[in-house]
């Protein structure tokens with residue numbers, strides 16, 4: 499990524515563009531176009547909405563946590579009518595609740611169902627294939643939009659097989675890159691909706707990007723150096739093999755949960771079928787501030803734990819275990835947490851790292 503930035507209208511860039519626009523599809527498991535924006539993930543959220551909807555359209559969203567809530571805020575600011583299925587921030591999307599809402603919508607007023615695959619604020623993953631089945635069982639024509647920002651390249655995700663219409667991704671989580679690239683993988687149905695959609699759009703317009711992409715280029719200046727990085731990230735994922743990458747994340751998540759249980763602390767995710775492979779949110783005991791633990795481990799060990807967001811502030815800390823991570827870096831993290839629990843005087847049983855080591859050895863690849 500520290501190579502010189504090349505002319506984004508020249509032949510060297512064109513070769514890079516052709517290659518990347520093809521190879522980026524692998525990680526989404528799609529044969530359809532992936533639109534790349536020079537933006538953080540929030541840009542791709544907005545792009546997904548403005549490209550296939552019209553002002554005043556009704557959409558169905560599900561409160562899985564803070565990221566679902568932020569996506570809802572964008573939708574409301576854009577003038578969409580959001581049907582909101584409330585949640586307790588400990589569960590993923592309930593496919594039967596989605597099915598009921600859609601079955602009740604006999605006029606097909608709901609134009610899109612938008613869900614977050616891996617809710618980064620809670621460490622809960624939603625079962626996208628089953629949500630897809632819910633749309634199909636209700637025989638409802640709504641578009642299906644999925645945020646896979648913190649699961650792409652870490653957990654199994656299948657844009658085509660699950661008939662997702664727009665998949666939202668970004669560079670800075672499982673793709674191991676700095677922030678600054680985001681993605682919309684788009685189905686034929688999404689492109690057809692795009693042709694009719696009346697929401698104002700300019701920077702985010704898929705047609706402008708896809709037209710330039712036909713020649714390997716972008717309509718405006720791309721984040722060229724991040725594209726170099728994307729090329730390498732995709733090569734790394736391909737070299738390890740996506741299924742091996744997913745198995746590695748699952749194994750690290752299991753070891754992390756062994757540590758949490760041995761500490762005697764609670765995992766925020768209430769349903770074992772919905773445990774995230776990329777992040778674990780841990781609840782601190784009543785009366786013990788999670789942010790105090792976070793500041794202790796940051797000061798002492800230069801270790802950053804994820805903050806409890808919004809309604810989880812002070813009661814939850816999050817251990818990220820995604821991307822370029824191996825057994826000893828995970829164990830270093832868990833050791834930092836375990837020492838931090840002692841230093842912050844949070845009641846626990848100091849057996850977590852041992853339990854994680856045992857879990858890793860039992861599941862040795």
Ligand SMILES: *Cc1c(COP(=O)(O)O)cnc(C)c1O
Pocket residue numbers: 538539540541565614616617618645646647648668671677
């Ligand atoms: C990180 C994240 C985002 C936010 O993206 P930004 O890059 O901060 O704009 C959105 N959704 C999920 C699930 C995320 O984890």
